[in-house]
Amino acid sequence: MEKIDIILKNAVVKAIKQLYNSEVPISQISVQKTRKEFEGDFTIVVFPFLRFSKKSPDLTAEETGKFLKENIEEVYDFNVIKGFLNLSLTHQYWQKFFRNINSNKNYGFKTQNENTKKIVIEYSSPNTNKPLHLGHIRNNLLGWSVSKIIEAGGDKAVKVNLVNDRGIHICKSMLAWKYLAEGKTPKEVGMKGDHFVGDYYVAFDKEYKKQIAELVKNGMNEDEAKNEAQWMKEARIMLKEWEQGKEEVRSLWKTMNNWVYKGFEETYKKLGIGFDKIYYESETYLKGKEVILKALKDGALRQKEGGTVFIDLTKEGLDEKVLLRSDGTALYMTQDIGTAIIRYEDFKFDESAYVVGNEQDYHFKVLKIVLEKLGYDWAKNISHISYGMVELPHGKMKSREGTVVDADDLIEEMIQTAKAKSEELGKLDGFSEEEKNEIFRKIALGALKYFILKVDAKKNMTFNPEESIDFNGNTGPFIQYTYVRIQSMLTKAEEQGINELNDFENIKKFEEPEISLLNKFYDFEEVITEAGEKRNPSIIANYVYDLAKEYNRFYHELPVLKEEDFNFKKFRLSLSEKTGLIIKNALDLLGIEVPERM
RNA sequence: GCCCUCGUAGUUCAACGGAUAGAACAAUAGUUUCCUAAACUGUAAAUACAGGUUCGAUUCCUGUCGGGGGUACCA
Numbered sequence: 001m002e003k004i005d006i007i008l009k010n011a012v013v014k015a016i017k018q019l020y021n022s023e024v025p026i027s028q029i030s031v032q033k034t035r036k037e038f039e040g041d042f043t044i045v046v047f048p049f050l051r052f053s054k055k056s057p058d059l060t061a062e063e064t065g066k067f068l069k070e071n072i073e074e075v076y077d078f079n080v081i082k083g084f085l086n087l088s089l090t091h092q093y094w095q096k097f098f099r100n101i102n103s104n105k106n107y108g109f110k111t112q113n114e115n116t117k118k119i120v121i122e123y124s125s126p127n128t129n130k131p132l133h134l135g136h137i138r139n140n141l142l143g144w145s146v147s148k149i150i151e152a153g154g155d156k157a158v159k160v161n162l163v164n165d166r167g168i169h170i171c172k173s174m175l176a177w178k179y180l181a182e183g184k185t186p187k188e189v190g191m192k193g194d195h196f197v198g199d200y201y202v203a204f205d206k207e208y209k210k211q212i213a214e215l216v217k218n219g220m221n222e223d224e225a226k227n228e229a230q231w232m233k234e235a236r237i238m239l240k241e242w243e244q245g246k247e248e249v250r251s252l253w254k255t256m257n258n259w260v261y262k263g264f265e266e267t268y269k270k271l272g273i274g275f276d277k278i279y280y281e282s283e284t285y286l287k288g289k290e291v292i293l294k295a296l297k298d299g300a301l302r303q304k305e306g307g308t309v310f311i312d313l314t315k316e317g318l319d320e321k322v323l324l325r326s327d328g329t330a331l332y333m334t335q336d337i338g339t340a341i342i343r344y345e346d347f348k349f350d351e352s353a354y355v356v357g358n359e360q361d362y363h364f365k366v367l368k369i370v371l372e373k374l375g376y377d378w379a380k381n382i383s384h385i386s387y388g389m390v391e392l393p394h395g396k397m398k399s400r401e402g403t404v405v406d407a408d409d410l411i412e413e414m415i416q417t418a419k420a421k422s423e424e425l426g427k428l429d430g431f432s433e434e435e436k437n438e439i440f441r442k443i444a445l446g447a448l449k450y451f452i453l454k455v456d457a458k459k460n461m462t463f464n465p466e467e468s469i470d471f472n473g474n475t476g477p478f479i480q481y482t483y484v485r486i487q488s489m490l491t492k493a494e495e496q497g498i499n500e501l502n503d504f505e506n507i508k509k510f511e512e513p514e515i516s517l518l519n520k521f522y523d524f525e526e527v528i529t530e531a532g533e534k535r536n537p538s539i540i541a542n543y544v545y546d547l548a549k550e551y552n553r554f555y556h557e558l559p560v561l562k563e564e565d566f567n568f569k570k571f572r573l574s575l576s577e578k579t580g581l582i583i584k585n586a587l588d589l590l591g592i593e594v595p596e597r598m
Numbered sequence: 599g600c601c602c603u604c605g606u607a608g609u610u611c612a613a614c615g616g617a618u619a620g621a622a623c624a625a626u627a628g629u630u631u632c633c634u635a636a637a638c639u640g641u642a643a644a645u646a647c648a649g650g651u652u653c654g655a656u657u658c659c660u661g662u663c664g665g666g667g668g669u670a671c672c673a
Contacts, residue, residue: 032616045617083617083653127673169673306671307671322670329671331671331673358666358667359666388667389666389667425635425636427634454611456612459603462610464610467609470610470622473623474610478636480636481636489634493633542611545621552637553638555633556638556639559632559633598636
């Protein structure tokens with residue numbers, strides 16, 4: 001079935017040709033949904049046609065409308081308001097449309113075909129020196145959701161995680177543990193491994209600060225003190241030893257990282273996300289070094305007197321970028337170059353996307369250029385899905401100031417809130433503890449995920465830990481509730497012996513809320529496409545909220561199960577069922593589950 | 599200094615260059631003999647400022663003011 005906005009656009013081209021003997025480019029025709037307060041389904045803006053018609057906006061709209069009404073069978077009527085041509089479609093059209101999408105359980109989703117692209121999506125990418133916080137949650141939810149949306153658009157998404165398991169920051173935790181822990185393990189103290197290791201990272205920082213202060217007091221300037229502090233010197237030695245493969249260092253490193261991985265796995269599981277492949281920087285950074293050293297030998301890169309290898313990007317409007325430290329150890333960029341190359345060898349992707357915060361916009365710009373300059377043709381297919389920071393009302397999260405919102409804590413709090421709220425409403429009496437906990441979990445995560453994903457990924461967002469995330473209004477639970485209500489009604493219908501909903505006969509006239517719902521159904525396909533192109537889950541989130549809102553209005557204004565006319569009843573049940581299905585499918589794209597009762 | 603971003607109701611978020619700038623929370627007034635009131639219906643409330651381009655600007659351009667980020671031999 002051809003999409004109606006395409007039909008309308010082509011019809012407008014014909015109209016302008018016939019009425020004004022002019023060719024209007026299809027790109028200049030804007031077909032949009034008619035705003036609620038006006039009569040009609042679709043609206044055409046006629047201002048761009050005035051130069052052809054040489055007539056007033058109203059008259060142009062009037063003439064175009066008349067042509068469409070007479071020549072396009074789907075157009076039932078039209079009205080003109082201030083140069084906007086509002087078109088109403090026939091109930092036959094809407095009926096045909098509904099029957100059409102009803103026969104398709106996956107309406108809105110595309111399947112893979114010969115044009116399917118393979119898109120590798122890197123997301124999460126944690127450091128193994130501290131537990132995950134709210135910023136990582138945003139990253140994880142975005143990565144997961146974008147992957148889902150890409151698949152819904154008919155492409156293949158390969159989800160990869162790049163664990164930053166080596167580097168100076170890890171050495172800091174290791175060093176502090178060595179000095180302070182007296183050999184204790186997370187198990188012994190009953191802590192999640194990532195939190196345990198994170199505590200030593202903080203401990204390092206505390207001691208390091210103390211050492212800097214001491215040196216400054218003795219007359220050293222601050223920059224120098226940062227370099228000369230004892231623990232920092234030792235951490236650097238440790239990094240060097242690690243790269244040289246010193247057994248003792250490697251062994252401690254392995255042990256501590258494994259503690260962290262166990263903790264991460266738990267958090268990922270709670271968030272309901274996962275990966276197709278996990279990369280470790282410790283396994284890829286050598287590739288980066290190798291490539292850079294080779295390029296140096298071939299004369300593609302240069303070296304400073306201290307031995308630092310760098311690339312000059314000043315011609316590109318950027319700066320000089322160091323690719324290898326003077327002591328030969330690798331940097332973030334070194335490693336990312338190696339990882340990118342290995343990833344291409346592994347997947348031969350059509351696109352390699354990185355879900356990373358916008359503070360690294362520069363890094364990815366440089367990464368792409370460096371790889372291109374090193375002669376990797378596929379580097380042009382690298383993209384950065386850049387997202388904004390999660391800020392607190394008083395600014396950034398800072399671990400030193402103890403203002404970091406911990407991921408595990410937040411999830412747990414959400415579950416407790418969901419539980420309290422649910423028990424207050426008392427709708428789950430008669431369920432087993434296990435069933436109830438499952439429902440609390442779905443609601444809690446629904447609230448959290450929706451709260452984060454409804455905001456345009458590109459933008460910074462504010463999270464106020466003082467105010468708990470809402471469960472009313474524009475929220476995940478509101479949408480879940482709408483779904484649950486529908487299921488409850490469908491169950492009752494079934495009990496009444498109504499099984500086949502879609503065999504309703506022709507509906508002569510629709511009520512306004514019914515048309516509005518059908519209009520919303522119509523949008524779903526395009527919403528998925530747009531969300532995929534823009535790599536932006538918030539488009540899905542806003543859509544599914546609108547749909548749920550629209551349904552609730554329908555639900556309040558029109559009887560469904562209580563409708564006496566059996567044909568209308570089946571039709572409305574069918575509308576309800578479809579709404580439920582779209583809600584479920586759309587929420588799934590956001591990684592949000594639906595409960596059957598709440 | 600240079601570069602990149604963002605400034606929309608009290609608050610958190612929406613708005614392919616299109617109509618009277620939408621929601622939600624908070625405030626306030628209502629709706630349960632009615633399919634789950636985690637719902638629905640009202641009221642009040644906003645485009646930082648000054649120019650420009652346009653039939654039309656929250657959206658594009660310039661400037662001012664204000665926030666955030668980057669410009670590391672950190673990640």
